[in-house]
Amino acid sequence: MKKERILYLECNSGISGDMTVGALLDLGASRKALEETLESLGIGGYHLHFGRKKKCGIDAFDFDVHLEENGDGHHHEHDHSHGHVCENHDRHEHVHAHEHHDGHEHSHPHIHRGLSDILAIIRRMDGEQEVKDLAAKIFYIVAEAESKAHGIPVEEVHFHEVGAIDSIVDIISTAVCVRNLNIDKIIVSPLAEGQGYVRCQHGVMPVPVPATANIAAAWNLKMKFTDNEGEMVTPTGAAIAAALHCGESLPQYYQIEKIGIGAGNKDFKNANILRAMVITAEKPDSGTKEVPAKPAGNTFGRIDEGVDCQALKGLDSDTMVKLEANLDDCTGEALGFAMEELLAAGAADVWYTPIFMKKNRPAYLLSVLCKEPVRNRLEEIIFTHTTTIGIRRTVMERTILKRNCTEIETELGKAKVKICQQGQSQVAYPEYESVKEIARTRNLPFTEVYHQIKEAASDKKKDNSLAAAWRECSNGSKELTENILLPIRARLEQEMEKYAGEDVAVAFSGGVDSSLLLKLACEAAKKTGTRVYGVTFDTRLHPACDLEIAKQVAKELGAEHVILTIDELEQAEIGKNPKDRCYLCKRSLFMHLQEFAKGRGISRILEGTNQDDLHVYRPGIRAVKELGIISPLAELGITKTQVKALASFYRISVAARPSTPCMATRLPYGAELDYEILEKIEQGEAWLRERLDGNVRLRIHGQIARIEVDKESFQTVMDLKDAVTGVLKDLGFPYVTLDLEGFRSGSMDLV
Numbered sequence: 246m247k248k249e250r251i252l253y254l255e256c257n258s259g260i261s262g263d264m265t266v267g268a269l270l271d272l273g274a275s276r277k278a279l280e281e282t283l284e285s286l287g288i289g290g291y292h293l294h295f296g297r298k299k300k301c302g303i304d305a306f307d308f309d310v311h312l313e314e315n316g317d318g319h320h321h322e323h324d325h326s327h328g329h330v331c332e333n334h335d336r337h338e339h340v341h342a343h344e345h346h347d348g349h350e351h352s353h354p355h356i357h358r359g360l361s362d363i364l365a366i367i368r369r370m371d372g373e374q375e376v377k378d379l380a381a382k383i384f385y386i387v388a389e390a391e392s393k394a395h396g397i398p399v400e401e402v403h404f405h406e407v408g409a410i411d412s413i414v415d416i417i418s419t420a421v422c423v424r425n426l427n428i429d430k431i432i433v434s435p436l437a438e439g440q441g442y443v444r445c446q447h448g449v450m451p452v453p454v455p456a457t458a459n460i461a462a463a464w465n466l467k468m469k470f471t472d473n474e475g476e477m478v479t480p481t482g483a484a485i486a487a488a489l490h491c492g493e494s495l496p497q498y499y500q501i502e503k504i505g506i507g508a509g510n511k512d513f514k515n516a517n518i519l520r521a522m523v524i525t526a527e528k529p530d531s532g533t534k535e536v537p538a539k540p541a542g543n544t545f546g547r548i549d550e551g552v553d554c555q556a557l558k559g560l561d562s563d564t565m566v567k568l569e570a571n572l573d574d575c576t577g578e579a580l581g582f583a584m585e586e587l588l589a590a591g592a593a594d595v596w597y598t599p600i601f602m603k604k605n606r607p608a609y610l611l612s613v614l615c616k617e618p619v620r621n622r623l624e625e626i627i628f629t630h631t632t633t634i635g636i637r638r639t640v641m642e643r644t645i646l647k648r649n650c651t652e653i654e655t656e657l658g659k660a661k662v663k664i665c666q667q668g669q670s671q672v673a674y675p676e677y678e679s680v681k682e683i684a685r686t687r688n689l690p691f692t693e694v695y696h697q698i699k700e701a702a703s704d705k706k707k708d709n710s711l712a713a714a715w716r717e718c719s720n721g722s723k724e725l726t727e728n729i730l731l732p733i734r735a736r737l738e739q740e741m742e743k744y745a746g747e748d749v750a751v752a753f754s755g756g757v758d759s760s761l762l763l764k765l766a767c768e769a770a771k772k773t774g775t776r777v778y779g780v781t782f783d784t785r786l787h788p789a790c791d792l793e794i795a796k797q798v799a800k801e802l803g804a805e806h807v808i809l810t811i812d813e814l815e816q817a818e819i820g821k822n823p824k825d826r827c828y829l830c831k832r833s834l835f836m837h838l839q840e841f842a843k844g845r846g847i848s849r850i851l852e853g854t855n856q857d858d859l860h861v862y863r864p865g866i867r868a869v870k871e872l873g874i875i876s877p878l879a880e881l882g883i884t885k886t887q888v889k890a891l892a893s894f895y896r897i898s899v900a901a902r903p904s905t906p907c908m909a910t911r912l913p914y915g916a917e918l919d920y921e922i923l924e925k926i927e928q929g930e931a932w933l934r935e936r937l938d939g940n941v942r943l944r945i946h947g948q949i950a951r952i953e954v955d956k957e958s959f960q961t962v963m964d965l966k967d968a969v970t971g972v973l974k975d976l977g978f979p980y981v982t983l984d985l986e987g988f989r990s991g992s993m994d995l996v
Contacts, residue, residue, distance in 0.1 A: 248525040248774055250502070252428040253495060255520040256436045256486065258509060259477025262415025265485050267308035267507030268521035269422035270295070273776075273845055277808045282421045283414060285371035289313075291410050298508050301516035305508035310414045358409045360388045360402060361590070364622075366413065368591065372421065379420040379488060381591070382618030386460055386484040387412070389621065394455035399625065412481050419485055425805065427776070428523070433490035435467035436478045439513075443476045456480040460487055473513045496526035503846075565593065565641050566620050570633040571600065573608035580609065583630040590626055591619040649801070650676070655701040657683050657694060662702045671896075673702035733887055734894065738765060740877050745769035745777075749849045750842045752835070753779035753804075754787075755795030758853030758878060758885075760899050761892045764802050766851065779804040780841060782834050784811050785920055786907040788927050798899055809837055820918050824864075826909060831865030835872050851875045857885045861990070903940045904990070911944050925976045932972050937961055940988040943973075950978035956987040 254260065254268070270276060276295065283293075294309040367380050385399075392399045423431070438457075442449050453461070453468070457480050461468055464487035471477070502523045509517035572580070584595045598610040611631065615623050617640075624636050646665040653662055660683065661676040675698040684694045744766070751766050753759045759779075766777045779802070781795045792808070799806035811834060814820045819829050835850070842850055854866055854876040869876060878888060892900035908923045922945065929943045929950065939955035950973045954962060962969060962983055970981045 249429045250427070250774065251496075251499070251524045251526065252423070252426065252431045252489075253522045253524055254431065254433045254486065254489070255522065256434050256478075258513065258515060258517045258519065259437050259439070259479075260433075260482035260486055260519055261479040261509060262412065262419065262481040262485065263308050263310065264507040264509050264519035265482065265521075266415060266418040266422060267306040268505045268519045269419065269426065269507070270308060270505070271306035271507060272422075272426060272503055272505030272521055272523060274422035274425045275805065275807060278425050278806070279418050279421050282370060282372045282376070282417060285369075286366055286413070286417070287369070288366065288410065288413065291414065293414070300508050300512075300518050303506065303516050303518060305506040305516075305518050307508045308418075309510070310411050312410060358403065360384065360399060360622075363409065363413060364591065364619075367417065370417065373424060376417075376420045376424050378616050378618045379423065380417045383416045383419070383481075383484045383488045384412070385618060385621060386464070386487050387456065387480050390456040390459035390463065390480060390484070393459045399621070415481055416485070423489065426523070427805075430491045430493070431489040432493055432495055433466075433486045435469045436461070436483065436486060437471050438468050439471060439473040439475045439477045441474045452476050453478055453483075454480065457483045460484055463487075464490075465492075466490070471515075473515070475511065477511075477513075477517075496524075498527040499524040500527050564617070565643055566615050566617055567639045567641055568611075568613040568615065568620070568623060568627065569637045569639075570611045570627060570631065570635065571602055571608055572611055572631055572633055573602050573606045575609070575632045579630060579632075580611075583611070583626065586626050586630055587613055587623055590622050591615065592623055646672075653698075653702050655698055657687060657689075657697055660698045660701075662698060664702070673699055675699055675702070733881075733883065734891055736881060737877070737883065737891070738769070740881060741765040741769040742772065744849055744851065744875070744877070745773045745775055747849065748776045748778070748845065748847050749851060750778045750780050750807075750838060750845070750847050751804075752838060752850065752852040752874070753781050753795060753799065753806075754853075755781065755791055755798050755899065756853070756904055757892050757897070757899050757902055758855055758888055760798050760802070760897050761888055761895070762851055762853045762877065763799070763804050764892075764895050764897055767802055767804050777804060778807050778841075778845070778847070780807045780809060780838055782811055782837075783808050784813055784834075784907075786813055786830070786909050786918075786923065788905060788908065788931070790931070791905055794899065794902075798897070801898055807841065809841060811837055814918060814920070822909060822912060822914055822916055822918050824914050826864075826914070828864035828868050830907070830909075832868035832872065835868060835874055839872065849875060851877060854879045855885050855888055856882045911942065913946060916945075925978075929973055929976050929978075933969070936965060942988060944984075945978070948978060949980040949982060950976075951982050951984050953984045953988045959983070959987075 252272075254265070266279075270279070280293070291310050291312050294307065294311055296307045297304060298307040299305070363384055364381055367377050367384070370377065388399050388402045391402045395402070438453050441452055443452055443454060444450075445454065452475065454476065457476075457478050460466065460480065460483040461478075466483065466486055468478070502525060504523075505521040507519040507521070509519070511517055580597060584597075587595045592613050592615045594614040596612050598612065600608050600610045602608045611627070611633070613623055613627070620638070624638075627633060627636055646667055648663055648665045650661060650663050652659055660679040662679075663674045663676060665672045665674065675695050680691060680695050680698065683689070683698075684691045687694070741762075749766060749770075751759065751763045753763050763777070763779045770777045779795075779799050781792065781799075783792055796806065813830050813833060816829065816833060819826055819833070823829070835852075838850060842848070852869060852874050854863075854869065855878040858866065859879055866876075883891075889900055908926055909918055911926045912918065912922075926943050926945060930941055933941045933943065933952070933954075937954055937958045939958060940953070941958075942953040944951040944953060952962065952969070973981045
């Protein structure tokens with residue numbers, strides 16, 4: 246039975262933003278995902294510190310935000326910023342002295358950010374909606390507490406630039422890490438707080454500071470005072486606890502799965518740490534039999550009790566809030582403006598319905614659909630910009646289709662579409678803004694553009710049926726009839742369920758073999774509640790586009806993606822490009838992967854070698870075997886053709902993607918590897934791939950660039966011969982040839 250995974254935050258030394266992030270990273274949350282999300286914010290002036298420190302002899306993860314001003318980095322010992330009132334409520338810049346705990350002062354400019362500014366930053370960041378909602382909720386909690394402390398409306402609360410950056414990074418990092426850990430519920434212990442006073446921008450304040458006290462009161466947080474002097478619970482920390490705590494107590498019996506420890510900056514007589522534990526509830530040994538849990542993921546065959554029909558149909562559930570108000574004395578202009586403001590502030594939808602009120606007065610019913618974290622802000626907008634004096638609200642459960650937004654190529658140009666999944670079928674809905682832009686640019690009717698985009702994205706247009714995939718993969722052979730493929734699929738799924746009994750790591754390149762392996766591992770892990778890491782090597786021996794494709798596919802598969810950055814040429818022997826270069830390189834990469842796995846307590850590492858790979862020159866396979874890496878596809882005798890057909894069956898987007906081995910295979914053995922020449926090869930291949938279908942290789946022999954493509958592409962190359970030779974000569978290859986034998990995998994092994 247899949248057990249509920251509970252995150253328990255033990256706040257015996259209080260809680261702050263940086264302590265929380267450190268503890269979650271120590272639990273195994275993805276640092277890469279955190280950094281990528283923060284990069285998408287578009288704000289600078291800081292850098293992150295990741296390290297470890299000892300607190301009273303306990304090893305803890307040290308996460309910190311170092312602020313950069315006037316070219317120098319300096320660190321703020323306090324974790325939070327307190328809101329304040331500005332006489333001019335517009336965004337402005339001024340110079341003032343900012344006090345530091347190191348005993349000196351600097352004068353420097355700060356921008357005051359209001360809540361709406363910070364929410365705009367959150368909205369534009371890359372990330373899942375759940376992450377954005379949680380970050381917005383935490384900031385709302387802080388802003389409401391500050392507004393009460395200072396006796397001003399929420400929209401007039403402003404944050405110092407320095408404090409705002411600290412808070413933005415800590416809060417968004419917390420949201421990213423929580424989502425990344427795939428936790429079912431979160432329980433927060435009582436918050437230990439110090440005593441005395443703390444110096445803030447407004448002066449000397451009692452502990453807990455007003456904002457922290459307001460949060461604790463509003464959200465029913467339990468606190469306990471200690472004899473430590475100073476602040477132990479910051480407003481950011483209190484807001485995080487309020488937003489995350491499910492309100493429940495610890496189960497009477499539980500099993501600890503993992504422990505993460507985040508370090509605080511201050512030193513107390515006790516260890517200043519935040520301990521985070523992933524636990525599962527256990528039942529006392531009473532002799533009662535547990536009821537089997539409902540399995541998640543795809544289930545084939547008869548639908549019995551215990552099968553999650555929602556999951557089978559590709560459905561999800563979530564909760565929305567509907568706000569309503571009757572308006573009989575509001576102008577049309579005001580109603581239009583209110584709608585614009587509500588949508589800009591995060592409403593999912595806004596609409597007006599004509600109604601008749603008492604005394605037969607014509608009026609409008611304003612309806613707003615939103616998530617709980619933005620409700621307070623939307624209510625303020627309604628009160629501010631309409632004439633209503635009351636708002637009704639209803640919490641609504643809804644069933645939704647699983648969906649994702651993507652960009653596709655059409656004959657009219659690029660267009661964004663929303664792909665919704667219902668069971669085994671998909672429905673595509675073109676996005677309005679894309680349709681509008683193309684219709685205006687090309688002077689075409691809106692409906693014509695809409696239907697062309699929808700047709701381009703539809704299953705019929707893509708011809709994604711399994712039979713079509715078999716035709717494409719097997720060139721009409723009888724190897725892949727449905728009766729043959731189904732037992733292969735069943736055997737592979739059964740094999741992956743065997744490995745899913747514990748956490749596993751999958752070496753994931755974004756190619757079809759490793760993508761199929763990662764897909765099946767993730768599906769199996771859903772049934773067991775274990776974790777699967779898709780680990781990609783970011784190396785300069787692979788095209789940059791490979792990493793981006795891997796990121797997209799990992800997101801598509803819902804996998805926990807980890808990226809390990811490695812420079813193979815740091816090993817001089819690999820740079821010499823010997824005959825066994827692939828063995829040396831593969832061994833180096835997988836040893837790094839083993840180090841990662843060891844740090845996560847993972848004993849099983851999977852990789853995507855298939856049966857066909859065993860019959861060609863693949864020296865890297867020797868390294869895989871020596872290191873004890875598991876190759877399920879090869880062990881089951883699954884061929885490349887079968888891999889592609891299975892990937893098509895599971896609707897993996899890279900099912901038909903040609904393989905892209907490392908750039909070193911473009912040079913003959915013995916030719917020393919050099920990043921400059923490899924970059925030129927990558928540029929040349931990228932140019933060719935944009936214009937040619939199928940396989941493309943640019944092999945280099947001194948000053949000669951030898952082009953290998955599928956024979957079907959020969960005519961296209963000849964049609965483009967002037968452009969091809971011009972581009973490759975500009976890259977430094979004076980002689981350009983087309984290999985008349987066409988594309989051959991591993992042709993350099995023959996040289």
